[in-house]
Amino acid sequence: MTTHFISSEIYRATGYGRNHPLGIARIGTVLTLCEQLGWLEPSGPDAYVESPTASLDEILKLHDPDYVAALRAGEEHGPVPPAIREKYRIGTMENPIFQGLFRRAATAVGGSVLAAKLAAEGGISYHPSGGTHHAMRDHASGFCYFNDPAFAVLTFLELGFERVLYVDLDAHHGDGVEAAFAGDERVFLISTHEENRWPNTGTLDERSTGNARNLPVPKGINDTEMNWLMAEAVLPLARRFDPQAVVITCGADPLAGDPLSTMALSNTCLWDAVMALAGLANSTVVLGGGGYNPWTVARCWTGLWGRISSRDIPETLPPESVALLESLECDLVDDEDREPHWTTTLADPVNEGPVRDRIREIAAAVLADA
Numbered sequence: 001m002t003t004h005f006i007s008s009e010i011y012r013a014t015g016y017g018r019n020h021p022l023g024i025a026r027i028g029t030v031l032t033l034c035e036q037l038g039w040l041e042p043s044g045p046d047a048y049v050e051s052p053t054a055s056l057d058e059i060l061k062l063h064d065p066d067y068v069a070a071l072r073a074g075e076e077h078g079p080v081p082p083a084i085r086e087k088y089r090i091g092t093m094e095n096p097i098f099q100g101l102f103r104r105a106a107t108a109v110g111g112s113v114l115a116a117k118l119a120a121e122g123g124i125s126y127h128p129s130g131g132t133h134h135a136m137r138d139h140a141s142g143f144c145y146f147n148d149p150a151f152a153v154l155t156f157l158e159l160g161f162e163r164v165l166y167v168d169l170d171a172h173h174g175d176g177v178e179a180a181f182a183g184d185e186r187v188f189l190i191s192t193h194e195e196n197r198w199p200n201t202g203t204l205d206e207r208s209t210g211n212a213r214n215l216p217v218p219k220g221i222n223d224t225e226m227n228w229l230m231a232e233a234v235l236p237l238a239r240r241f242d243p244q245a246v247v248i249t250c251g252a253d254p255l256a257g258d259p260l261s262t263m264a265l266s267n268t269c270l271w272d273a274v275m276a277l278a279g280l281a282n283s284t285v286v287l288g289g290g291g292y293n294p295w296t297v298a299r300c301w302t303g304l305w306g307r308i309s310s311r312d313i314p315e316t317l318p319p320e321s322v323a324l325l326e327s328l329e330c331d332l333v334d335d336e337d338r339e340p341h342w343t344t345t346l347a348d349p350v351n352e353g354p355v356r357d358r359i360r361e362i363a364a365a366v367l368a369d370a
């Protein structure tokens, strides 16, 4: 199996600023942990690949030229005028303009395009800096500026793939990707997310133009429930579509300990879900997404690369990795809530529990004919 890890140093060099939920260390920690574990090879069948930056022409395939111009102008000329702020939702607390933003967002697009091109030859491309699934055609949303998951899907379509499955495991509804492919029967979209949480779309009965299924799960979902939903609803729906390629947004915010959701999955549960989905087609792109706890994000996405590239997940981490994890900070996670295993291991303890009736109702609803 050919696998590629795609990323860029730009994610270490630029950032949202300390007062933003994404102001925490994320991709930089993943890269360093993978280096420390000897999991990033400069060449060979599972090599690290530097992400290209998408050109303006590429970005305009899915984004409105006026919006893209406003984003560029915002970074170049400073404060965003109120009318622009309102129209494109940039220069706000939610979607701030920061130095390097345009190149960073364009690099996420370039990475997801390359991920699909490489995976189209057969294999799995891993691009954890991707997953900005809320971005809309003509405005920013939910910390996202350009919709790189939609670009991964689009790239497969442009290469001639006729059935592309998009699965969104992030704690929030993959609304931007759903919107991008409304009416396109070549794409089928499945999103699991926490119910009654921002952006409050993706309700159980919402199927876009018929090509989407949404599974809004109740608070506190455990591993047993997620495994059950995967086996009884997500995988059957996916197999029915018979995909030629799969794009997965694997946000780390469904994990126990994330400050922006109450989902309580272990990272092992998410890894198992991704690997089961990756087994459905010869070509798979795996992206990151949300995730607001620097310890659970880093361990999840490091271990996910371990699983994708068929490495053994170590029981304990080497001292330099423990030191790195101990050095992380996060204003949104209280010190007393920090779990000891967040700094010493990669795999979380499994969170087993009963399967609630609501979980069975969700499966029945999404499998039912319209």
Ligand SMILES: [Zn+2]
Pocket: 170, 171, 172, 251, 253, 289, 290, 291
């Ligand atoms: Zn999210």
